[in-house]
Amino acid sequence: MAFIQQLPKGSGIPVHRHLDRDEAFYVLEGSGTVTLNDVRHSCEKGGTIFIPRNTWHGFSSPDQELVLLWIMVPPGLDGFFRETRSRPGEPRKELTRSRSTQSVSNMGQNTSGLRHLPRTAKTLSPKLARG
Structure with missing residues (x-):
């Protein structure tokens, strides 16, 4: 499964984990931070x-x-991303912790892995390689 993920300036994805899925990302545009196991x-x-x-x-x-x-x-x-996304031109949806948990639970996924991203986060990954 592949997606394009756009994170507007000042936004982020809360720290979480997937018990049964690997992920790979390629940075198409911009810059930011990634936290891996509490290392930014x-x-x-x-x-x-x-x-x-x-x-x-x-x-x-x-x-x-x-x-x-x-x-x-x-x-x-x-299914989670279809349920929680904002389409181009639509106002950005507020994705609260309870809404995220409910959406993930609706798909039969484990919700024990959600944590809040530290407010002072600045990040990049040891698994990060220049392409």
Whole structure:
């Protein structure tokens, strides 16, 4: 399963983990930070990030938009993203912790892995390689 993930300036993805899925990201545009197991690393255009299953991770884009090509194996979370996304031109949906938990639970996924991204996050990954 592959997606384009756009993180507007000042936004992010809370720290979480997937117990049964690996993820890979390629930074298409911008720069930001990625947290892997509580270690923050910078990421920028042309970089790649691999996140093995059961690894705590999150993203932030404090200074500019961050655009990621995102690949998840095996597939299965597409329903969550269809339910929670904002289409181009629509106002951005507020994705609260309770809404995220409910959406993930609706798909039969484990919700014990959600944590809040530290407010002071600045990030890049040890698994980050320049492309």
